[in-house]
Amino acid sequence: MSLIALSAGFLPLLDSVLLVLAREKGFAAAEGLDLHLVKESSWANIRDRAALGHFDFAQMLAPMPIAATLGLNPLSVPMITPMMLGLGNNGVTVSAELRARMADAGAPTTLEAGPVGAALAKVVRAAERKLRFGVVHQTSSHNYELRYWLMASGIVPDRDIEIVVLPPPLLPEALGSGGIDGYCVGEPWNTVGVKTAGAHIATVKASIWRSSPDKVIGMRAHWAEANSEIVAGLIRAVHHAAVWCGERDNHQEIADIMAAPHYLGLPAERILPALSGQFDIGGGVAARVPDHFVPYAGAANFPWTSHAAWFYSQMVRWGEVEHIPERARAAAMTFRPDVYRSALTPLGVPMPLADSKVEGLLAAPTEVASTSRTLVMGPDGFFDGVRFDPEQIEAYIAAQRG
Amino acid sequence: MQIERVDNFAMPLQDLAILVIDENRIRASIIEDGLREAGHLRVTVVNEINEVARVIERDMPDVVVIDLENPNRDRLEHFFSLSRALRKPIAMFVDRSDAAAIEAAVEAGVSAYVVDGLKKERVKPILDMAVSRFNAFARLTRELEQARSELEDRKVIDQAKAILNRTRGLGEAAAYALLRKTAMNQNRRIVDIAQSLVTADSLLGPEE
Structure with a gap:
């Protein structure tokens, strides 16, 4: 059987792992797909090449397909997200100097977003200069999470703290040279900062917004429609990769695969912490974050329309787009649970019955209504306890406008 | 925008x-x-x-x-x-x-x-x-890259021809013909055959 060639762009980050495994472990070939992965140098290239059709699909930052659909990009083409590439994986890392000042201000080493943020706020108020933090892209979960965490901690981004954009592999070096004081990035670039730039991991995405998405599969809407069988095969291949990736026994092999120069090009021991959740957070302190990166469990690949709606609310919050109800609907519909479901229903994969959820309802792992067997969702929502109800998005946006 | x-x-x-x-x-x-x-x-x-x-x-x-x-x-x-x-x-x-x-x-x-x-x-x-x-x-x-690699190829082929001359007394044309025939039979490039020969020679040759 000849395979159908599919090309996909990715950036060297741990959460390209499901695409890499789909190729390397034969899950794509089993679906009749020859997955050709192209390492890119910037998110802008991913965005442009995906829009032009040079890539059939790409690993994207979760808000990117939404921005494309809303016409915020120069080459805007409606995009869809039929599947998430896992939950979590980001962290906020700070320089040794900033960590020392935060510790003086009472920051714990427990990675808890609340008390760490409160300590950072004290440091920011006392600082003689404006601190500078790096994120990987403006339209990124990193940017919106970092800003959310800062605001909820009493720090106003742009006014109290400068936020700049740098590509992930350059962040540790920029921190080491004093160009920035901290950054929010996906693994392995927090661990690399700890190992190479004497940095400290201050908090993690898993604490700022529990069970939250970061990278997605993004593709042109009309291509997805015209190639629905291929899209379904791709979803099944990545699903099998996600299940396999979630097995603890496979972590070492996964780290070895990802270490190759054409993927991350880093030693396997820099990659393992993100998979195992066992971190050296700097200064010899160890921390365990069991839900740091969740490739499969708790419906981690399910494209909740409410997640898309939250990213949209943050685009409005930071002035990237004016809110109108039709736009909010278009943003939410960029995530396509219907496409995900139709691909995986034949496999009997347990899936949520709802397309949307209220962020912050689940305080502990909870069994939820699903299609088959048992589906346990991890705790969700934001560290400050504010709920996001997609049905009440107007009120949410208004409250954040404050 | x-x-x-x-x-x-x-x-x-x-x-x-x-x-x-x-x-x-x-x-x-x-x-x-x-x-x-x-x-x-x-x-x-x-x-x-x-x-x-x-x-x-x-x-x-x-x-x-x-x-x-x-x-x-x-x-x-x-x-x-x-x-x-x-x-x-x-x-x-x-x-x-x-x-x-x-x-x-x-x-x-x-x-x-x-x-x-x-x-x-x-x-x-x-x-x-x-x-x-x-x-x-x-x-x-x-083009530069191609020119550079062609130059490298020629060097390897010259080395292989010298080996055939030394070990089997073949003249330049006969040595090249043998390399070419072997490459065709094995469905490989001449330079790959030449490289194998150079590698084998360095492994089998007298220790320096």
């Missing part, structure tokens, strides 16, 4: 300020030459991304050209989005509707950002120039 700016359309063509960002110094100077030949006098080249912010503040470029391999493209775009507040709006490409031009640029490995309100007719020749120079540079690099 659409921001108002009062552009002085009465300005002569060569008065557009153009910024070229390329970490590849040779390619950057090839593009710079092309722009100057086309009559553009206000061309600045930046090889080091850290200088970009300062240069943009100083030169207020109307057109920015950057190579796509540059990992700092995201940083640059963010910088442009911030500079909107400074009334120096810069958007990507000439015209969203000109898909063919955009595609040609991305294929060539170049991206352009243009001050909003600038007429397409004024920017198109600049982008076309950048695209053709990028393509020419890529061709040149490929």
Whole structure:
């Protein structure tokens, strides 16, 4: 059987792992797909090449397909997200100097977003200069999470703290040279900062917004429609990769695969912490974050329309787009649970019955209504306890406008 | 992305300020030459991304050209989005509707950002120039690479011929014919056969 060639762009980050495994472990070939992965140098290239059709699909930052659909990009083409590439994986890392000042201000080493943020706020108020933090892209979960965490901690981004954009592999070096004081990035670039730039991991995405998405599969809407069988095969291949990736026994092999120069090009021991959740957070302190990166469990690949709606609310919050109800609907519909479901229903994969959820309802792992067997969702929502109800998005946006 | 700016359309063509960002110094100077030949006098080249912010503040470029391999493209775009507040709006490409031009640029490995309100007719020749120079540079690099590898191949084949001469007393033509025949029989390239022979000879030959 000849395979159908599919090309996909990715950036060297741990959460390209499901695409890499789909190729390397034969899950794509089993679906009749020859997955050709192209390492890119910037998110802008991913965005442009995906829009032009040079890539059939790409690993994207979760808000990117939404921005494309809303016409915020120069080459805007409606995009869809039929599947998430896992939950979590980001962290906020700070320089040794900033960590020392935060510790003086009472920051714990427990990675808890609340008390760490409160300590950072004290440091920011006392600082003689404006601190500078790096994120990987403006339209990124990193940017919106970092800003959310800062605001909820009493720090106003742009006014109290400068936020700049740098590509992930350059962040540790920029921190080491004093160009920035901290950054929010996906693994392995927090661990690399700890190992190479004497940095400290201050908090993690898993604490700022529990069970939250970061990278997605993004593709042109009309291509997805015209190639629905291929899209379904791709979803099944990545699903099998996600299940396999979630097995603890496979972590070492996964780290070895990802270490190759054409993927991350880093030693396997820099990659393992993100998979195992066992971190050296700097200064010899160890921390365990069991839900740091969740490739499969708790419906981690399910494209909740409410997640898309939250990213949209943050685009409005930071002035990237004016809110109108039709736009909010278009943003939410960029995530396509219907496409995900139709691909995986034949496999009997347990899936949520709802397309949307209220962020912050689940305080502990909870069994939820699903299609088959048992589906346990991890705790969700934001560290400050504010709920996001997609049905009440107007009120949410208004409250954040404050 | 659409921001108002009062552009002085009465300005002569060569008065557009153009910024070229390329970490590849040779390619950057090839593009710079092309722009100057086309009559553009206000061309600045930046090889080091850290200088970009300062240069943009100083030169207020109307057109920015950057190579796509540059990992700092995201940083640059963010910088442009911030500079909107400074009334120096810069958007990507000439015209969203000109898909063919955009595609040609991305294929060539170049991206352009243009001050909003600038007429397409004024920017198109600049982008076309950048695209053709990028393509020419890529061709040149490929040809150089090919020439270099051909030279390497010839060296290996000469070594293999010398080995056959020494061990089996074959003349140059006969040695080459044997290499060629073996390559055809094994469905491999002559240079690969020659390389195997050179490797085997170094393993089997007398220790030095």
